[in-house]
Structure formats: C-alpha cells, structure tokens
Amino acid sequence: MTSDVTMDPAVDVGSPTVGTARRRAVDSPGLLERLDARAKILGFVIFAVVVVTTPAHAGWAFVLYGLTLVFLAALARLSPLAVAKRLLVVVPFVVVVAVFLPSYHQEGRAILEWGPLRVTDRGLLVFWNAAAKALLATFGMVILGLTTHFQELVHGLGRLHVPRVFVLTLSFMHRYSHLFLEESRRMQRAMQSRNYQPTWLGQAPALGRMLGSLFLRSYSRGERVYVAMVSRGYEGTFPLAGDRRLRASDVVFLACLLAAAAAIRTAAALGSL
C-alpha cells in the first residue's frame, strides 16, 4: 500500500530503528495527537458515514467536508506531501469505478461517445460521487492514522468495545509484521547467496517453499508467544491496563467535528445553500 511498512534493508533487526509512527510523532506535535484515540476514531468514522450518505448533487457540501478535513490536517500540522502520498491509496479503487460504473448508467445525456464507449452526465455524476466520497473518507482516516500511534489506536478500539479477537489480532499483526518481513528478507538473501537465479517460471516452486516455511515459522512463533503468555498467568482474558477518562478537550473535539458534519449534511438535505 503506502510506504508504511518499508524499512531500510541495511538496518539490522537488532539495531534501534526509528519507525514511521515515531517519526510522525516527532515531526508533528499537533493538537490532534494529544487527543484520546476513542474521540478521534468515533469522530472520523461518523464523519465518513455522514459524508457517504450525502446526496451526490450537493457538490458544495463535499467541498465543505474537504475544507473541514484540511483545517484539521493543518491543525495537526501534517505535511501536505505525507497526506497526499497516503491518499493515493484510493486511486486504484477510483480507477475501477471509473472504468466500470459509467457504463452501467446509460441513461442521461451523452457527453462523450467513442465507439462502444458512451459517457453520460448521469454516469459522470455517479463517478464523481463515488470518487469524492472515497477520497474524503480516506482523508479522514489518514488524519486519524497520522495523529494516532498504532498502539493507541488498537487500545482505543478495545475501549470502544470492538471484539477482543479483532483488537488482539491487530495488535499482534503490528507487533510481528516487522519480524515477518525481516524473516522473509533473510530467506531471500539466503536463496540469492546460493545463486538462486529467478526466472519467471522457475521462481514459482522456490517461492512456494519459502511461503510454506514462512508459514511454519510464524506458526511456531505463535506457539512460543502463547507459551510465554501462559507462563505469565494468561488465562484467556486479556487485561488492558490504563483506564483513562475522556477529557474535556476530547469531548470538545468530537462535538465540534460532528456538529460541522451534521450542519453540512443538514444543509445539503435542505438544499438551502
């Protein structure tokens, strides 16, 4: 996806590497970072839902949603480049929509006709609607992701009563993805060191074996981690320490964000602007 998981291949696993999350925290000590993860999760998820339910023809409403998010990104002192790079995630989806959606909406006035391709104003509206909503919802999530440490995010989800299994899976995934990547990199190097010359067809069996052995290694790692957990008294329920109350600033943030979204949404419904 984005560059989140790339690591400098020269960095060895034992050395203290500085991850992207940490760098972000250092670069942008903005207001949003200090907020409780729960307030941000709720705020941006509800914001996305409100955006998605807005009628497509209320074009200006989407502009206002966008401005709200730009304001928040500025408040958080996020670098526009970092945000833009992460927003590229939506491009493949939008392209797929662009390719397939207009052809399903043949009614309406034709704007462009080229062989079998017929683009109608109705189809374009659908496309614009999907693209704008995808972009805005992703924008919100990017702000959430850039202003919240992954652990806080996971913790916040747990406190919002997202089922434990999901929360734990996310947490373990985050913890062990680096080791997993490093392990696969080591195996690749070991293969290259023995003059493994990948040709397109010949590559498949070795790759399969590598994946198989990565699976086995991860599996036994999982078993060892479980034993380590049981040894420290794990009995099936996961303790989450650090019960923090929502502060006034968290509530104010959530209220303002939702009020802005609700105002724009209501205005769009009434068609008053």
Add this chain to the structure above:
Amino acid sequence: MEAPAVSPTTPVPLRVAPRPETAPAVLVQGLSFAYPDGTRVLQDIDLRVEPGESLALVGPNGAGKSTFLLQLNGILRGTGRISVLGLALEPKNLREIRRRVGLVFQDPEDQLFLGTVGQDVAFGPANLGLSPEEIAQRVKEALEAVGMAGQEERSSHHLSFGQKKRVAVATVLSMRPDILALDEPTSNLDPKSRRRLIEILAALPVTKIVVTHDLPLAYELCERTVILDRGRVVADGPTEQILTDQRLLAEHDLELPYRFAGPAA
C-alpha cells in the same frame, strides 16, 4: 477458588503456607517426559534446589534443558512429582506456581508481544488481577531492576537486542517471582550487553535456574551446576568442581573456552 474435593464431614483444610526454611525452592522427583511421538526427552530426574540458590543447567543441544524448564511451571507435564516452595504442581496450583516461577525465554521477541515496554511488563501483574496503581508500581520497579527505568512508552521492536533481553527479564520480575528460570540468557549478546545482563541477574535476590551453553556464565553466576545429557542428570555439584573436570565435560560434549582460566581465587 475451587471447591475442595472433600467429603462434607471432614473440615475444610486450611491452606497452610509452606514454611520457607523447610520447603525447597524446587523439588523434582522421578520426572520423566516424552513427546506425543514417543521421543523420550527427560528420564527419571531428581533435583532439589534450595531457596536462594543459583543453579546452572548445562548440556549439549537436545539434552532436554529447555523442556525441563517448561515443566517447572506446568506448561509441559511429565510423570513424576514437582513442587515449588512446598506447593505441588497440580492444576489448581498452576496460577500461583506461574507467579512464583518466572520463565524467561531464549528469544525475547517471543516474550515481548505487546506494543510497548510498559504494556509487556504490565501483562503479568495485570493477569494477577492487581490494581492499576500496584501494576504501575511494579512496572517501574521491574524496569529499574534491569536498568530500563522510564522506558515504558518505547516500542519493543525499536529496542536493541540487549535491551530486549533485559526487558524480557523485567516482564517476569514484575510478577515478583521467587524463582527465575532463564533459558540461554546470554545467547547472541555482544560482550558489553552480556556483562550488563550478568550483573543485573547477579544482583537479583531470587533463586535462579539458568539453562546455558555459556560455561563462563555458569562459573560467574551459579555456585552449583547440573549436567543434563540425553534427558538424564549425569553430574550435579559445585560449579568449580564440575567445570574443571575436563574429562566429564568432554564426555558430555561440553568444553570451556580455550585457555579459560576461571575466576581469580
């Protein structure tokens, strides 16, 4: 917690706390263990470790050393009897025994599974059902003991290997164990990190059982050494005596580093 399996006529037995001066830290009698495929790993092991003692468990690869450690807190169960500070290793005592025996695994990555150092060290105490204040206090204490004070918020995967090893020790220290069981504590450490870890371990006032290939470590940290080979205890005595017996070491595929002089007398 569990209803005692006694008839209503007998009085409910009081759980008598073991008298520390009489109960050995670990008492193993006739322990044998085989994996489900029939491979026999431990055979008829008898071992008595006194409170406060430091014991090195050495032996070639595959001798059963790590398997033995996993028996001590009931992760693996063989035949024979094990008791920890007078408490028999039985399902109803597992919770208490796992608090008393702190197992530190060879690969710290297995032991540090949560996001931050603080969360990992808090995991054990939280499982004990302690209050948040008490947990915070124990985390602080345990991290201080391993020279990682104030590092609660750091991500585990950003630590150096030596730091990971030390935090792994802290994750069990926070449960205030009576016995520390360490599997290869110095493996893969550079000399400086190794030195640091040895000093930290030496300063901990608990019973220690150290599985290691690092014989100089055994010399330094443990007054007593047991050699385990093919699942049997083949030697048990003062470290000095065992590690200077070159024939004994050679018989069990062990050797001290070349021209190792031993500690200055």
